[in-house]
Amino acid sequence: MSTPRTRLEERLRAVAQERYHDRHPFNVRMHAGELTPAELRRWILNRFHYQRHIPVKDALITAKLDTSRLRRMWLRRIQDHDGATDGEGGIERWLRLGEAAGLDRDRLLSGDEVVPGVRLAVDGYVNFCRLRGPLEAVAASLTELSAPGIMLTRIDAFERYYPWIERAGLAYFRNRVGQGRRDSTEALDLVLTWARTPEDEDRAVAALAFKCDVLWSLLDAVDHADTKDGQGEGT
Numbered sequence: 513m514s515t516p517r518t519r520l521e522e523r524l525r526a527v528a529q530e531r532y533h534d535r536h537p538f539n540v541r542m543h544a545g546e547l548t549p550a551e552l553r554r555w556i557l558n559r560f561h562y563q564r565h566i567p568v569k570d571a572l573i574t575a576k577l578d579t580s581r582l583r584r585m586w587l588r589r590i591q592d593h594d595g596a597t598d599g600e601g602g603i604e605r606w607l608r609l610g611e612a613a614g615l616d617r618d619r620l621l622s623g624d625e626v627v628p629g630v631r632l633a634v635d636g637y638v639n640f641c642r643l644r645g646p647l648e649a650v651a652a653s654l655t656e657l658s659a660p661g662i663m664l665t666r667i668d669a670f671e672r673y674y675p676w677i678e679r680a681g682l683a684y685f686r687n688r689v690g691q692g693r694r695d696s697t698e699a700l701d702l703v704l705t706w707a708r709t710p711e712d713e714d715r716a717v718a719a720l721a722f723k724c725d726v727l728w729s730l731l732d733a734v735d736h737a738d739t740k741d742g743q744g745e746g747t
């Protein structure tokens with residue numbers, strides 16, 4: 513017989529699968545090898561805005577956790593992105609992905625070319641984690657249940673269809689496969705433990721649906737922004 517815990521897990525997994533951004537038309541085109549170099553660079557540049565805010569939202573979540581064990585767990589996520597020192601970590605690896613695709617790191621770091629809809633989507637996620645309690649903030653990270661799969665498909669697609677991107681630049685995606693699996697396993701266990709009432713369960717599912725909307729909106733904004741393409745092509 514299924515328990516409330518397994519029923520909640522099923523609901524969360526269903527949302528993370530059915531509403532995930534791997535189904536977004538821009539992502540579908542990316543993985544089918546149909547993006548132009550300018551479109552792929554636009555995605556890398558705009559997604560950097562998301563990447564650099566992940567440790568910010570994780571710091572906000574860390575401040576809500578009330579035991580050393582939990583804070584240590586979340587601090588490790590910040591270190592995954594920021595590294596232990598300069599030149600390490602996920603943010604650095606994303607900058608190298610940009611360089612492998614012909615984007616100067618200063619262009620990513622300036623943030624000047626980030627499109628408005630991406631700023632709003634990322635702000636929405638950071639503020640959600642700032643304002644909601646730990647159950648919802650951690651549940652929102654559960655899109656990562658689907659992230660390892662999308663990373664593996666992406667590595668394959670980049671190697672196959674975008675050979676002009678140097679392979680060393682794909683290290684970001686390779687690292688995220690294991691990190692995403694570990695992160696989502698830990699976060700799922702916390703959410704299943706913390707959700708004690710049907711209202712808690714609904715809040716957790718709604719938080720995850722919201723996060724799917726964040727990722728979807730981000731790709732909508734990248735998909736519809738073509739103003740920089742003239743400048744981006746070939747640069």
Ligand SMILES: O=C(O)c1cc(C(=O)O)c2c(n1)C(=O)C(=O)c1cc(C(=O)O)[nH]c1-2
Pocket residue numbers: 566602652653654655656657658659662688
């Ligand atoms: O490229 C992707 O499809 C993708 C998706 C997600 C996600 O599902 O939230 C994350 C990442 N990448 C990622 O690289 C990452 O570091 C990350 C952290 C989080 C989070 O919510 O804490 N999601 C994701």
